[in-house]
């Protein structure tokens with residue numbers, strides 16, 4: 547199961563573990579890379595020293611390629627410089643214009659990926675010299691750039707991308723999902739939610755339990771969890787905080803029920819209602835009322851597994867589906 551993406555990145559299977567803010571960590575990225583996929587670190591909010599430490603920690607766990615993601619809604623110059631100094635293979639950008647970074651990344655030998663939500667954005671990113679396009683459909687978990695679903699979006703982005711590989715993101719959680727986006731012309735899949743239910747993901751056990759119990763109807767696309775990152779739509783598990791806000795008539799920010807309540811603490815720091823935050827393993831309090839990022843593909847997430855096993859299962863599953871389809875069409 548190799549595509550152009552595998553040759554470009556030096557990986558064995560066309561599976562990228564999507565960057566996932568606080569839920570990602572060196573152990574997760576390294577496990578995915580060790581299994582032949584590409585692990586990604588999401589380092590947008592780390593101090594520059596911690597960016598360097600996370601990259602080095604990942605490199606100590608795997609000698610295979612991995613990438614770093616930076617969200618351009620926040621200043622990233624210093625973190626970007628550290629990534630270049632550390633010789634990161636792939637730098638991915640989200641929520642902003644990658645153009646100012648491309649030439650410097652290429653000069654340092656790094657490849658650049660950029661997340662897009664329309665064919666127009668894909669054309670602009672390609673014109674800026676971006677190497678890999680990530681087409682994020684609105685099924686996706688976490689922050690969601692656009693409102694086009696993965697199926698129509700991937701078709702449109704592939705058509706706009708020319709020879710550049712396109713990764714499909716949003717709603718892909720298993721082998722059939724990977725096979726489906728390969729059929730659409732994608733060179734691979736950028737998978738988030740499935741890896742939240744891995745042994746390595748840095749999330750609270752209760753959050754993981756809720757993910758495993760959820761189905762395809764359990765998420766909502768909303769802008770509710772805006773503390774720290776305003777006007778940025780996202781997809782989360784529907785929870786008590788969402789239900790209470792809806793029952794109150796969906797009031798605007800600052801007039802919502804329980805605004806500012808401290809729901810939990812993490813390393814002594816308060817986690818407030820409506821904050822854009824990820825409950826980590828050490829959080830204590832009302833975990834279920836926090837922002838629980840998840841995509842619609844959560845309905846296809848079954849079983850807590852090591853990340854490497856998830857990579858192998860998805861790759862083998864896609865291979866089996868494609869072979870079975872070919873046989874079915876012949877008979």
Ligand SMILES: Cc1cc2nc3c(=O)[nH]c(=O)nc-3n(C[C@H](O)[C@H](O)[C@H](O)COP(=O)(O)O)c2cc1C
Pocket residue numbers: 564565566567568569588590615616617639640661682685686687688689715716717718736737738739740824839840841842843
């Ligand atoms: C918990 C979580 C955190 C995320 N944080 C980031 C991030 O820091 N940077 C980014 O580019 N995308 C982020 N995303 C979006 C993912 O990269 C990806 O687009 C999405 O997970 C794909 O959809 P899926 O969850 O259905 O697989 C996040 C997603 C989740 C679930």
